[in-house]
Amino acid sequence: MVSTISILWCDMRISEKLMFCIVAMQAFNKRATAFYLARDFEHSIDDCHRTLKLQPDHFLAMSGMGLCYAGLERWDEAIHWFQKSVTIHPHMDQIQTYITKLKSKGFGGTSSL
Numbered sequence: 001m002v003s004t005i006s007i008l009w010c011d012m013r014i015s016e017k018l019m020f021c022i023v024a025m026q027a028f029n030k031r032a033t034a035f036y037l038a039r040d041f042e043h044s045i046d047d048c049h050r051t052l053k054l055q056p057d058h059f060l061a062m063s064g065m066g067l068c069y070a071g072l073e074r075w076d077e078a079i080h081w082f083q084k085s086v087t088i089h090p091h092m093d094q095i096q097t098y099i100t101k102l103k104s105k106g107f108g109g110t111s112s113l
Helices: 004-037 042-052 059-071 074-086 095-105
Strands: none
Touching: 004 042, 004 059, 042 059, 059 074, 059 095, 074 095
């Protein structure tokens, strides 16, 4: 039989682990932003992936990854991540503008990433 104390202890441990994941996710996303601002796009992309591993629907990490790929002139990858981000948050007007501009230049075809 499981005691109330055991249940409370397990609940506390789960809460601590969840809090760690939230803090880590936010830290990775903030560091990704710092790397982006320093034009260190590859490291920023790495941290965006880490953020998405902890929170798969983090639209800011997705749009940030799109900006990094644009900075690297990897246009198809940029549009891929921009599109993923606006699927979750369709009211990001600037990202919508980037998608429109890239599509008008022939990027974002049928290639799957």
